[in-house]
Amino acid sequence: MMKRSTFSLRSDLVQILMMSLIRALAYAVVLSVLFVLGYIVVRGAGALISEFLFSAPQIDMNGGGIRPALIGSVCLIIGSSLISVPIGIVTALYLNEYASNRPLVSIVRAVIGHLAGFPSILFGLFGLALINLLLQPLFGFGPSIVAGSLTLGVMNIPFIIRVTEDSLMSVPCVRREASMALGATKWETICRIVIPDSLPGIVSGILFSMGRVAGEAAPIMFTAGVLNQRGFPGSVFDGVTALPYYLYEISTAAVQNQQSSNFQYGAAITLLMLVFLFNGAGIIVRNSLNKRLKK
Amino acid sequence: MSKLKIKGESLLLDALMKRIFFIAALFCTAILLSVIFVLFREGIPLLKSVTLKDFLFGIEWNPSGAEPRFGILALIAASIFTTLLACLIAVPLAIAVAVYNSEIARPSVKAILTPGIEIVSSVPPVILGFFGITLVAPFLQDVLHMRNGLNMFSAAILLAFIAIPSIASISEKAIAGVPSSLKEASYALGANRWQTIFHITVPTASPGICTAVFLGISRVAGETMVVLMVAGGAAALPESIFSSVRPLASAIVAEAAVSAVGTPRYYALFAIGIVLIIFTALFNMLADRLGGRYAAKPDRGA
Numbered sequence: 176m177m178k179r180s181t182f183s184l185r186s187d188l189v190q191i192l193m194m195s196l197i198r199a200l201a202y203a204v205v206l207s208v209l210f211v212l213g214y215i216v217v218r219g220a221g222a223l224i225s226e227f228l229f230s231a232p233q234i235d236m237n238g239g240g241i242r243p244a245l246i247g248s249v250c251l252i253i254g255s256s257l258i259s260v261p262i263g264i265v266t267a268l269y270l271n272e273y274a275s276n277r278p279l280v281s282i283v284r285a286v287i288g289h290l291a292g293f294p295s296i297l298f299g300l301f302g303l304a305l306i307n308l309l310l311q312p313l314f315g316f317g318p319s320i321v322a323g324s325l326t327l328g329v330m331n332i333p334f335i336i337r338v339t340e341d342s343l344m345s346v347p348c349v350r351r352e353a354s355m356a357l358g359a360t361k362w363e364t365i366c367r368i369v370i371p372d373s374l375p376g377i378v379s380g381i382l383f384s385m386g387r388v389a390g391e392a393a394p395i396m397f398t399a400g401v402l403n404q405r406g407f408p409g410s411v412f413d414g415v416t417a418l419p420y421y422l423y424e425i426s427t428a429a430v431q432n433q434q435s436s437n438f439q440y441g442a443a444i445t446l447l448m449l450v451f452l453f454n455g456a457g458i459i460v461r462n463s464l465n466k467r468l469k470k
Numbered sequence: 471m472s473k474l475k476i477k478g479e480s481l482l483l484d485a486l487m488k489r490i491f492f493i494a495a496l497f498c499t500a501i502l503l504s505v506i507f508v509l510f511r512e513g514i515p516l517l518k519s520v521t522l523k524d525f526l527f528g529i530e531w532n533p534s535g536a537e538p539r540f541g542i543l544a545l546i547a548a549s550i551f552t553t554l555l556a557c558l559i560a561v562p563l564a565i566a567v568a569v570y571n572s573e574i575a576r577p578s579v580k581a582i583l584t585p586g587i588e589i590v591s592s593v594p595p596v597i598l599g600f601f602g603i604t605l606v607a608p609f610l611q612d613v614l615h616m617r618n619g620l621n622m623f624s625a626a627i628l629l630a631f632i633a634i635p636s637i638a639s640i641s642e643k644a645i646a647g648v649p650s651s652l653k654e655a656s657y658a659l660g661a662n663r664w665q666t667i668f669h670i671t672v673p674t675a676s677p678g679i680c681t682a683v684f685l686g687i688s689r690v691a692g693e694t695m696v697v698l699m700v701a702g703g704a705a706a707l708p709e710s711i712f713s714s715v716r717p718l719a720s721a722i723v724a725e726a727a728v729s730a731v732g733t734p735r736y737y738a739l740f741a742i743g744i745v746l747i748i749f750t751a752l753f754n755m756l757a758d759r760l761g762g763r764y765a766a767k768p769d770r771g772a
Contacts, residue, residue: 200566294692390594
């Protein structure tokens, strides 16, 4: 009896100790993340005025704003989605709806699996080779909106395929079978049943992929990057700068002054908000889907 | 009659769409395979100027010298040690967060923490790099009296910020996937909450947690912007964790802007890329293998 209670006392002590340790570690992580984000928000919030967001930097960087980088980011987000979204969705539809278990499917899935785990810098290298092997010799343009969008678009294809397939798989098979039993063809079933049912999942995947593009610097450094651009890009064959690349350049520049630090914090908070905007929207769309499914 | 005709048309459309989808999927596969093909095609010619042994095990990395040297051992060592150090910091913390969130936290806390982890995993690395330059490095320099705050240690701290949310969210799914009957059986035998977590829940979820850790390693090993901005950039074998280093990914960026097409220096970029492919593929494969029954798929790109 005595032994039993001391044993239980000890294990209670261990429990209290270990649970508090885990709690403390978790709080430490949360606090340090909040510190990093809070630091950038507090230092950068002052910069978030329309003049900073929507005007070009002055040549000596003594004033003005980050408009060129913001425009570049928007161009690349739209351009890359134009490539990754249609190709990714159609491929996912084929893999999940049409393809029977053929060698092609297993090859495609293996390639997608590998590429989804590729570091983004490798897509930057791919873009660099694409420019040197194809775009420059055949079409005569180098780093540009098109080249950057191609690079980021190809980078996001595996991601779009995965999220689309996940949401296609969540559509119950009975829905498809019911549609086919009523005499609809496969294509009609896809159009009227499968896509509408999985749309929220696909949309949230697209939003996440846009958030990914918005934050990437490594793939566009040598495929889209032009730094000293001030006005609007004249055409899609012009180079652009984008927020993450711009932030990298101005924060590693050799010459720094008070103004340049304003630029850095301002660019950092703008980038953070842009990325959170897309990811937050993606989470909201996905959660609304989950709620609908629970009903 | 007209009904039959409509049926015929829709069957035709159906057959047509099937072909179109097939061709599109083929096209997509071709694009994706070409990514891998191009990287190898542009990387392998380096072997004309350097032997494989000198490339992988050569200590001197000096592609711009009069007599260029392409030994990447120092870069590989930098990548390995930086990744290891980052994971040493990240793994215990990430598992603590996952256990806390799935087993200890109140539902109201969980409702904030789960999307919070997801949002934090989307923070662009370049912002962490910027934070490293403006705050972490000066702090290490001034407060801890280091000669140079831009080093392996500060890079590892910031890489841990990238690894923690991704490891935590995948581990958490693995922990949540442990059948509650196992836990209930443990409680019924008189185990308390900690004993159940330590002896039942975490061991059962361990294949999934291993997957999470290997995916985290793979992601950290390929991460570019943080190490480019914070690791210091010296292409030498690291002497201590406070040495300035240049991991593989940042070496690619550092050279890309100044390498003329068709030179050994240009091919070397892609050859480093191939090494990076092998590293990440290895860890992704380990993650797949260890996955097991309770492994959860990551829903966002690793």
